[in-house]
Amino acid sequence: MGPQCQAVLLAGGAGASLFPLNHTGNPLALFPVANQPLITYALHTLEQAGVVDVLVVCLGEATAAKVMAWVKNKYSGKLRLKARSVPEDCESADALKAVAEDITAQTFIVMSVDLVTDVCLEAMLAVHFLRNATVTVLLSQRRVSPASETKLGKAPKDVEYVGLDGESRRLVFFRPSPEARRNIKLPMGTLLRQGCLSIRTDLQDNHLYILDRSALALLQAKPALANIKQDLIPYLVRHQHSSGKAASAVRPDSGGPAANGQHESTGSLAATESMEQITLACNYMSMSHSAAALDDSAPGTSYCAAYVAGPEQYCARTVNLQSFSEVNREVVNLELAARLGVQAQPNAKHDNFVDESVQIGSKSTAASGCMVGPGTTLGDKCSIKRSVLGAMCKLGSNVKIINSVLMDSVVVHDGCHLQNCIVCTGAQLQERVSLRDCQVGPGFTVSEGAEHREEVLAKAQQQRRSTDAKT
Incomplete structure (x- = not known):
């Protein structure tokens, strides 16, 4: 050095x-x-x-x-x-x-x-x-970022x-x-x-x-x-x-000195x-x-x-939620991961990181560019694309997850669809929840059949809603 x-x-x-x-x-x-x-x-x-x-x-x-x-x-x-x-x-x-x-x-x-x-x-x-x-x-x-582009x-x-x-x-x-x-x-x-x-x-x-x-x-x-x-x-x-x-x-x-002859x-x-x-x-x-x-x-x-x-x-x-999500998904590239020191063992055959302890149900798939942590279970007919799932997560049947990050111990029940989301540790999504561009806080429960777009769902909001309802 x-x-x-x-x-x-x-x-x-x-x-x-x-x-x-x-x-x-x-x-x-x-x-x-x-x-x-x-x-x-x-x-x-x-x-x-x-x-x-x-x-x-x-x-x-x-x-x-x-x-x-x-x-x-x-x-x-x-x-x-x-x-x-x-x-x-x-x-x-x-x-x-x-x-x-x-x-x-x-x-x-x-x-x-x-x-x-x-x-x-x-x-x-x-x-x-x-x-x-x-x-x-x-x-x-x-x-x-598209937001940075101007006319x-x-x-x-x-x-x-x-x-x-x-x-x-x-x-x-x-x-x-x-x-x-x-x-x-x-x-x-x-x-x-x-x-x-x-x-x-x-x-x-x-x-x-x-x-x-x-x-x-x-x-x-x-x-x-x-x-x-x-x-x-x-x-x-x-x-x-x-x-x-x-x-x-x-x-x-102008390509030359100022036309008015002034010095600056x-x-x-x-x-x-x-x-x-x-x-x-x-x-x-x-x-x-x-x-x-x-x-x-x-x-x-x-x-x-x-x-x-x-x-x-x-x-x-990782300066904001968007970049945090992007970096999570980008580093799960086998070649890049090796250079960055990603500790998970790659699955070269499927071009992804799926821990050997993961239980995968019938007709379920984890596409290339995905990571699934140890102890996680996928129910039948689940589809995971360009996403990172933490350890000990539980997914029910017919769950679709795209471009998302799920941290440890997240529970996703049957029929849920997630796209461009971050779901924090211990959160629970009840049946048939549909989320797009959302962030779910630690330990938060999303009610059955709920649909959310571009929302932050956390216990602080949940408590405020409960207080507002009482008043």
């Missing part, structure tokens, strides 16, 4: 954005993905890179206690894990400040527990050391504006998920120095960073830098270069494309700007490196 480094795993808290999965207080790090805790994927990535010491940072003492209980009772890997709790409202950079005394290495990795990836972290570390970088950021192709002429929604040099080696501009705005301002000194700069909206930051210890010192010196992605990385990118003398403003859509310190990129990628050929060095224009624009001491994952590499985060 080269020079020794340690890792800081940001394990989060109760996963509030994934309600009702967190209804029983189970930490985000222990949510099941392909029937194993989410944290196991991050630990596998770190272990594969030869990391030994991992500091697991949890939001709140209760989360830290549950994670360490899992480590003590369930974890059997080679990593040395130590958990620290920080206040529940702590942001990512503030969390690093809070545990700074435990970060002793000159180089350290910061990784979010909700990232599932097969990127070779050892290769990313090599890039970081070879470039003597202050920070190296893992970027990958943006996972496209032609409108700024893309929920994208990150990433500026890379001509060889995509250096991160020279970073604006994470800005609100809709008509213009993105670029430092003119950066444009002049780079010669060729690509501003892209088809990349996403994955919350995996390799940092030099100087970045930690910077955080301690600047309390306003509270969030790694929103504050620290943009700060480091901006301060790679000192602010230069004012240069002629060049607009990408920034160029302005009109963010009006709805394409997946906005590539800006900024060959400004060929213009008539003399070297004198760069007198005070000497690069700073930091170097922000970009590590762009290839299209064949997997990077996904």
Whole structure:
């Protein structure tokens, strides 16, 4: 692995954005993905890179206690894990400040527990050391959501504006998920120095960073830098270069200096494309700007490196219910599962993961790309497609499950149909229930014959309905 480094795993808290999965207080790090805790994927990535010491940072003492209980009772890997709790409202950079005394290495990795990836972290570390970088950021192709698409002429929604040099080696501009705005301002000194700069909206930051210890010192010196992605990385990118003398403003859509002859310190990129990628050929060095224009624009001491994952590499985060469901189904691909460290034994003949203890009734099928956990029983004429079922589930007859995730000990009675659903541990669906695009909380019972579309069904809602009925 080269020079020794340690890792800081940001394990989060109760996963509030994934309600009702967190209804029983189970930490985000222990949510099941392909029937194993989410944290196991991050630990596998770190272990594969030869990391030994991992500091697991949890939001709140209760989360830290549950994670360490899992480590003590369930974890059997080679990593040395130590958990620290920080206040529940702590942001990512503030969390690093809070545990700074435990970060002793000159180089350290910061990784979010909700990232599932097969990127070779050892290769990313090599890039970081070879470039003597202050920070190296893992970027990958943006996972496209239909909700993020916009009409032609409108700024893309929920994208990150990433500026890379001509060889995509250096991160020279970073604006994470800005609100809709008509213009993105670029430092003119950066444009002049780079010669060729690509501003892209088809990349996403994955919350995996390799940092030099100087970045930690910077955080301690600047309390306003509270969030790694929103504050620290943009700060480091901006301060790679000192602010230069004012240069002629060049607009990408005009191809030359501003027509009015005024001088500005920034160029302005009109963010009006709805394409997946906005590539800006900024060959400004060929213009008539003399070297004198760069007198005070000497690069700073930091170097922000970009590590762009290839299209064949997997990077996904379980940041909401939709992505949680997608990742569950995607990792149950035999080839990908092997790279990610999925612990279940594959059934190569049927291209799926069906535990040998599963009881399958007459004319029931579990298609390729499915996972069925140990002790689960399928009644007659059941059909399971592109879904993940946990351990000890019980399915009656004529049950159809498509694109769904069922956690442990779920009971589904005869004639139920589920599509694009998440059903949490211990939930029960009585006969002839029909659910589409729903989430069912832990221990919730769905009444016989009920039909629900795009609903969250949890005990909190059930209690409110009971109270409303009484009043």
